[in-house]
Amino acid sequence: xxxxxxxxxxxxxxxxxxxxxxxxxxxxxxxxxxxxxxxxxxxxxxxxxxxxxxxxxxxxxxxxxxxxxxxxxxxxxxxxxxxxxxxxxxxxxxxxx
Numbered sequence: 001x002x003x004x005x006x007x008x009x010x011x012x013x014x015x016x017x018x019x020x021x022x023x024x025x026x027x028x029x030x031x032x033x034x035x036x037x038x039x040x041x042x043x044x045x046x047x048x049x050x051x052x053x054x055x056x057x058x059x060x061x062x063x064x065x066x067x068x069x070x071x072x073x074x075x076x077x078x079x080x081x082x083x084x085x086x087x088x089x090x091x092x093x094x095x096x097x
Contacts, residue, residue: 005063007070009053009082010043015089017046018078022067026054027096034093050091053082 006026010019010033019042023029030051031037036044043049057063070078082089 003056003058005057005060007055007057007063007067008051009070009078010048011050011052011089012047013050017048018075019043019046019048020067020071020078022063024060030093030096050089051093051096052089052091053085054092 005022005024007020007022008026008029010021011017021029030049033043034049036049038044055066057066070081073081086092
């Protein structure tokens with residue numbers, strides 16, 4: 001299956017800041033976050049660069065709908081999603097390098 005898009009959740013080193021995003025190229029987007037290419041962005045300001053969750057989609061419309069859904073969730077619900085997928089909150093970025 002060819003993936004057209006991803007939603008993802010990043011956190012900072014202390015795991016006290018979460019960021020939900022979407023992209024059509026997760027490897028490129030992670031590189032941008034980790035290298036702070038967008039100065040003064042939310043992820044730059046809060047050093048949010050550890051990939052702890054992602055979902056793959058074959059239809060970009062579903063990516064957008066899912067991102068909107070997850071962004072509306074409270075922190076506890078986002079943490080439960082991460083814990084079910086990645087209980088140790090390991091940085092999963094290497095999967096997309």
